[in-house]
Amino acid sequence: MRRFLVIGHKAVTSPDFSLKDLPGSAGRMDILVRSIRASFLVSHGLRDDVELYLVLLGPPHAPLTLRFTGRDLKHLNPDEWNTGKLVQKALATDTTGPVWQESTPGVHVAAVGLAELRDALGGTLYWLHEDGEDVRALEDASADATFLIGDHEGFTPEEEALLREWSARAVSVGPVSLQADDAVTLVQNEWDRRFRAA
Amino acid sequence: MRRFLVIGHKAVTSPDFSLKDLPGSAGRMDILVRSIRASFLVSHGLRDDVELYLVLLGPPHAPLTLRFTGRDLKHLNPDEWNTGKLVQKALATDTTGPVWQESTPGVHVAAVGLAELRDALGGTLYWLHEDGEDVRALEDASADATFLIGDHEGFTPEEEALLREWSARAVSVGPVSLQADDAVTLVQNEWDRRFRAA
Numbered sequence: 001m002r003r004f005l006v007i008g009h010k011a012v013t014s015p016d017f018s019l020k021d022l023p024g025s026a027g028r029m030d031i032l033v034r035s036i037r038a039s040f041l042v043s044h045g046l047r048d049d050v051e052l053y054l055v056l057l058g059p060p061h062a063p064l065t066l067r068f069t070g071r072d073l074k075h076l077n078p079d080e081w082n083t084g085k086l087v088q089k090a091l092a093t094d095t096t097g098p099v100w101q102e103s104t105p106g107v108h109v110a111a112v113g114l115a116e117l118r119d120a121l122g123g124t125l126y127w128l129h130e131d132g133e134d135v136r137a138l139e140d141a142s143a144d145a146t147f148l149i150g151d152h153e154g155f156t157p158e159e160e161a162l163l164r165e166w167s168a169r170a171v172s173v174g175p176v177s178l179q180a181d182d183a184v185t186l187v188q189n190e191w192d193r194r195f196r197a198a
Numbered sequence: 199m200r201r202f203l204v205i206g207h208k209a210v211t212s213p214d215f216s217l218k219d220l221p222g223s224a225g226r227m228d229i230l231v232r233s234i235r236a237s238f239l240v241s242h243g244l245r246d247d248v249e250l251y252l253v254l255l256g257p258p259h260a261p262l263t264l265r266f267t268g269r270d271l272k273h274l275n276p277d278e279w280n281t282g283k284l285v286q287k288a289l290a291t292d293t294t295g296p297v298w299q300e301s302t303p304g305v306h307v308a309a310v311g312l313a314e315l316r317d318a319l320g321g322t323l324y325w326l327h328e329d330g331e332d333v334r335a336l337e338d339a340s341a342d343a344t345f346l347i348g349d350h351e352g353f354t355p356e357e358e359a360l361l362r363e364w365s366a367r368a369v370s371v372g373p374v375s376l377q378a379d380d381a382v383t384l385v386q387n388e389w390d391r392r393f394r395a396a
Contacts, residue, residue: 019218019279020217020279021277021279021280022277023275023276023277023280030276030277030278031276041377042374042375042376042377043350043374043375043376043377044350044375077221078221078228078229078377079219079220079221080228080277080279081217081218081219081220081278081279152241152242174391175390175391176241176387176394177240177241177242178240178383179239179240179276182236182383182387185376185383185384186383186384186387188374189371189372189376189380189384192373192374193372193373196373196374
């Protein structure tokens with residue numbers, strides 16, 4: 001199983017945002033929405049062996065985490081407008097506390113943040129970091145893995161302390177600093193090459 | 199210089215499409231719009247050494263090609279809604295024949311198709327193809343390159359004949375068939391690793 005976690009420090013936790021301005025009014029929600037596409041969609045289908053956690057830390061109800069499960073996921077379109085609507089539906093779900101509530105098939109939401117997600121994140125933890133080890137050079141990569149990815153602000157010092165406590169391994173996808181969804185695409189490709197036959 | 203060309207066989211050639219339904223009503227325009235982002239946007243900026251050609255072959259005015267030039271490009275937002283608006287502005291430009299007309303800074307449009315673009319596509323031509331040589335294994339890769347990428351339908355037999363006539367070299371980005379914009383992201387990473395210091 002491959003798992004991705006992307007953190008959105010400014011991403012709003014209410015469904016009342018404009019789909020016409022995901023970067024601005026919704027707190028760089030565009031990055032998170034594109035990470036959904038990059039996690040699940042291939043040319044003519046959907047990856048069913050992937051889980052994605054989006055940690056939303058913007059106003060008014062932070063923290064809130066959305067969980068997408070490939071094997072159950074339905075109604076996923078490739079475009080940002082319709083994926084944004086799926087996120088709005090998730091954010092409109094009545095959520096209190098750490099119990100996962102289903103909003104649409106394969107999408108759940110809970111009032112938890114990064115620290116509370118440790119038990120859900122299985123396999124080897126990889127922390128996407130510009131100064132990390134080259135992902136192509138890893139000698140003991142694990143098919144069962146979770147990739148932890150910051151947004152345009154990276155991770156905060158407190159979050160970084162948590163990742164160190166979890167012994168997450170810093171890995172880099174290349175020499176140029178990229179947006180989170182491109183990092184997902186590059187990791188998928190590396191793991192496809194390592195663990196999936198052509 | 200890196201150049202990308204992405205072909206949209208169904209992509210509409212009129213600005214009268216709905217930004218709420220890029221995949222359907224606009225003929226998979228979502229793929230082309232995301233290819234713009236993947237060609238130019240990095241974490242905190244824009245690649246100025248890239249050119250992108252989008253070849254639109256849908257109704258009512260095909261063929262029409264949009265050219266995006268990194269060093270001149272302005273008003274490029276990361277999200278599909280606003281990038282879709284940029285495409286609509288280009289498609290609203292009065293265009294007759296093969297002369298490039300500027301719609302917004304760094305964006306030009308001309309009434310040409312793939313065949314007429316040969317002279318604009320410099321450097322080594324690479325044809326993204328599932329059965330091509332692994333892009334990571336290329337021994338004589340050229341920094342000056344053009345990457346030719348099909349949409350969800352690939353290339354037609356006529357287009358493939360043209361690519362062969364041009365001696366385009368078939369290269370593959372990995373074992374899983376991906377959407378065009380993911381292919382752009384993977385090529386960018388490979389070329390960043392080969393030709394750009396960390």
